[in-house]
Amino acid sequence: MYRCNSFKNLAPCSSQGVDFFAINTDAQALLQSAAENPIQIGELLTRGLGTGGNPLLGEQAAEESKEAIASALKGSDLVFITAGMGGGTGSGAAPVVAQIAKEAGYLTVGVVTYPFSFEGRKRTVQAGVLFSVFLSALEAIEKLQKNVDTLIVIPNDRLLDIADEQTRLQDAFLLADDVLRQGVQGISDIITIPGLVNVDFADVKAVMKDSGTAMLGVGVSSSKNRAEEAAEQATLAPLIGSSIQSATGVVYNITGGKDITLQEVNRVSQVVTSLADPSANIIFGAVVDERYNGEIHVTIIATGFTQSFQKNLLTDPKGAKVGGQESMKSSVPLQSLTSSSPSPSRSPARKLFF
Structure with missing residues (x-):
């Protein structure tokens, strides 16, 4: 599983024996991704739209599409689940995917990012419920930890320690995605x-x-x-x-x-x-x-x-x-x-x- 917004950074590392799947509720984002194996989840629930930052919708969408996810996982030895914590699909769906993989007996590794401090000011209201990016991220990390063998959390704020004053915001997010890529590629290369x-x-x-x-x-x-x-x-x-x-x-x-x-x-x-x-x-x-x-x-x-x-x-x-x-x-x-x-x-x- 990988975030569609940054999937293109990881997909070029593809090799024999390695399959990449992009999972999202957003049909348009899947079309724009570089994924050879897109999986649209929650078609009945979200009707091809995003989750609006609501992790509950992300979780429900993954539950709706459990059979499709399990089918994609079939025959795997090692499952990497990478996502950005704090959003709707990543926070909600990643723990469900992990549970499916772990229960099937596959070695399951989560490699996720934790939001920048400035992202914590974003708030999303869905069905009268206020969602905090940080709260969603922490809850998702706790759920994910229970369903993976190994969990690697990369706090985006650490990028501030290696970025200079001229680093553009867009480049910072691309760098966060690249850290995920290097971590996943490094393990798979071994x-x-x-x-x-x-x-x-x-x-x-x-x-x-x-x-x-x-x-x-x-x-x-x-x-x-x-x-x-x-x-x-x-x-x-x-x-x-x-x-x-x-x-x-x-x-x-x-x-x-x-x-x-x-x-x-x-x-x-x-x-x-x-x-x-x-x-x-x-x-x-x-x-x-x-x-x-x-x-x-x-x-x-x-x-x-x-x-x-x-x-x-x-x-x-x-x-x-x-x-x-x-x-x-x-x-x-x-x-x-x-x-x-x-x-x-x-x-x-x-x-x-x-």
Whole structure:
């Protein structure tokens, strides 16, 4: 599942073994999306229109179309559910889709964004009920957490830490969408791209199954010290607001061109393992693709945090920190997060659902 407004940012990453579905009540938005597999939900309820920001309508629409959603999911191994929390369809339908996937036995991962602070002033009235963007987002996150194996929440406000004064509003929202894309692509690449060090799906499942809230880190560098820089960007997770410190489960992937060296792979690994819990279950993959010559990309998913941190993340996504850490100002340049490097070729792999 992916938001139609930003689906075009993720769809170009499509590969064999990966299926993309856009779910929406809005028929017009589906037509304008880049989705090869659109699913219109709640046709009887909304008559092809949007939800007007009402998550109750989004939930009811998904319930109405449960059979269509379940049919699309059939045969999946891993289901990604990505959405922007706070709106009608994302907040209302995402937990329903997650429940369908989880009950079917698929590894289910939620990757969602939490609204910018300035979005909290928006209010929508439906049937005499006042809806708050933040309240809708928090309620949706709590519902989603109960129906996924792993939940990654990306507070949009963290983008303010890496954006400069000249960043346009439109670019900020595009950047938020791109963060979702990188997170989803990073996890799927670990499984679908054949590499020098391959990661078995069972290993990924062992780390992410019933793991609760998780943290996502992405890093890209082409500098002289690219290995260390990419690893540090990913482990500091500025878009989450905390590091991977104390994680008991870590899945990470290193991707580089033919010029990547053994020592660079080792340096990335040293940075990651030095921060994780000493007893952490750490799974990593290493992929070489000539189209990444000059660059190193590191994607990290960290799980197994304390219950207190998970609770804080669900009640205050913007302020949640491991061990009371202060939010770290990121040195990640915007261009590194919005890199449009071509996606490496992939061989046929297990079916994924987004």
